Amino acid sequence: MNNSVLILGAASDIGIAIAEKYASKGYHLLLAARNITRLTALQSDLQIRYKISCSLLEFDAAAFSMHEKFWQSISNKPGIVISVIGYMKENDQVVASQNETLATIHSNFTGLVSLLNIIAADFAARKEGTIAGISSVAGMRGRQSNYIYGSAKAGFTAYLSGLRNKMYQYNVHVMTVLPGFVYTKMTEELNLPKLLTAQPKDVANAVFNGIQKRKNIIFVKWFWRWIMLIITSIPESIFKKKKL
C-alpha cells in the first residue's frame, strides 16, 4: 500500500478533475481507461505540473476475464481506488439495441462489481484501503427517460452499500458518490439548470474531502439530498403518471 490512487475511467471529465486534485496533493497516480493513448497528454501534464509519477493502464469494464490479471499486473498496489466509469446514451436508443443495453449495464454495474470484488478481497486481506464509486442520483428512482442507466446505477449503489457493510470489519472504507448534474462531455447536449449543476472540479473536491473524512455517501451539491428525498417520496401511483 502506498501513497497512490487508481482512477478507473480517468479519461472522462470527472476522471481528469479527480486525477488533477490528487496530483495537486502529491499523490502518485495510476490512470486506467479503455484507450490509454488518449491519456498521454494528461500524464505528461500532471507529471510536469505536480512532479508526481503517473502510469497508464488499459482497462475495459466489459472485459470480465481480464479483471483479475489487471489487478495482479499492478505491482505497487494503490491505497485508494476510485471508479469514475459511467456510460450513458439516450434511453430510447439504448432500449432499442441489446448491445447498447448490455454496454450500459456492464459499464455502470456488472463490470465494476467484477473488478471491485477482486480489489475488495485484496484490501480486506491487507486490512486497509479505500474504494470510492461514482454512482448517480438516477439510480435512486427509475424514470422513463433514463431507466436503463438508472437501474444499472441503482445496482451499483446497492453494491457499494453492501460492500461498505461487509468491509467495515476489515477497516476498508467504501464511499458512494452521488453527483447530481455535472457539466461534462456526457451532458454537453442537455440543458441543465445552472444552480443544480456541478463542475467536474466540484466533484473532485467532494470526492477528495469525502475520502479524507471517511464519509459513507456524499452528494456533491447538498440540496440534491433533499431533491432526491422528495422524488423518492412521491407515491408510485402518482409517479408512474408523470413524464420524468
Added chain:
Amino acid sequence: MKKKNIANWGNYPVIESEERTFSYTEDIQQYITSKKSFIARGNGRCYGDASLADDTLSTLKYDKVLSFDTEKGFFECQSGLTLDKILDIIVPTGWFLPVTPGTKFITIGGAVASDVHGKNHHIDGCFSAHIIEMDIACDEGKIITCSPTENTELFWATCGGMGLTGVILRVKFDLKKIETSYIKQKQVKAKNLEEIIALFEECKHYTYSVAWIDCLKKGKGFGRSILILGEHATINDLPANKKNDPLKLPKKKQITFPFNLPSFVLNKMTVSIFNFLFYGKNFKREINNVVSYEPFFYPLDAILHWNRGYGKKGFVQYQFVLPLESKQGLVEILKKISDKGLGSFLAVLKVFGNQDDLISFPMKGFTLALDIPVRKGLFEFLDELDQLVLSYGGRLYMSKDARMKPEVLKAGYKRLPEFLSIIKKYNPNGKFSSIQAERLQLVKK
C-alpha cells in the same frame, strides 16, 4: 440544440452560439468533419467579434502541458492552456514567457491566432517569433505540423490569422530565462507628446516599455503621459528580504467587478478626474522600484470582469499602428479624440520595433490603444478615424476589432491577397469562419 449567449471581452457584440468542447485530438477531427462551419474559441479575451460564430468550439478543455525542457527553456502544450497556468509552472524554475500581452487570461491558441505583442515588442517581436513548431487541424480534420521552416505558408497565415487556417492544436515555443520573478521598474512622467516620443527613443534599450497617455488633456499638456519601463530584476537587484526566494510566485488575490456599471457613469468628467489622479499620483518625475511581475504586466487582471465597468452595452478597444515617420498623424488622431471627448481610462501608447509578417498587426511605429464605451455615433466617428489612420499608412488590430469595414483592412494590410490565397488553400470551404471573418470578407462560405 443548446445555444447560449457569448461575447468577447468588450461585451460587444453578443451573439447566440452553440458551443462545444473537446479534450482529445480524435474528438476534434470528428467535430471538424461533422460541422459545416465554426470557429475555435479560447478564453474570449480578444475584444470584438473574432472567435464568435453560430457554432463555436471551445479549446479550454484541451489544455494539457506536453513537455517542458527546463534546461533549454522549451515549452510545449495544447492550445487551450492559459498563460496564467503556464506562468505558475515556468516561473519557479527560472523561465518566463517570451512575449506576453496585458492579460494572462488568454490561451496559447489565442496568442498565436492574434500573434500577440507585449511591452518588449521593440526587442523581442511578437509571439510568433518564439514559436518552434505547431500543429493545426485543417479542413477535413487533417493535422499539419508547421514551423518557420516547415509548411511555412501555413505557419505564417496562422500567426495572426484569427483561426481561419484551422484549429490550432499544439504549440511548442521557447521561453525567456529569468533570475527572479521581479521586475526592476522605472516610471517617468512626460509633460506632453513631444516629450514622451523623445523618451521612447531615449529608452529604447529597455526590454519593456509602454506609456499611459491622457487623451483628454488639451493645450500645453497635450499628450501628457507616464512612461513605464522595466527589466527582469537580477538577484542583486532584490531587497534582502526577497533574496532567499527570488522566483516566488505572486500571491493570487483577485477581486471581482460585481455588476455592469450603468453607462452614464463613464463620461468626459469622470474620465478626466481619473486621468488627473492617475497622472498626479506620481509626484516625482521619476520613480524607481522593484515589483513582482504581476502588477507590472497584468495590472488589470487583479480585477476580474473589469470590463463590466463599461456597462451593459459594452465597449470597443480601438488600436491602430502608424509608421514611425507619421508622428504628425499621431498628433492629428489624438487631437480628434480629445476634441470629441472620447478619452478612456488608460489609453496606451507604445513604439513597436521592426516587423513585416504576413498578417500580424505590428509594424515599426507608434501604436495607440484606447477603450471606448459603445454609444450612439461612435462607429461613424471611428470610421472617420480609420480614414486618418489609413492616410498615414497605418492599420488596425483585428483582435480588438468589432466594426471596421473590409476596405479598411485591405488598405492597411498590404499582403492581404497573399493571406487570402493561403486561407483558400487550407480552408477551401469556409469551414473555419467567424462573424468577423464574414464581415471582413476573409472567408467565402
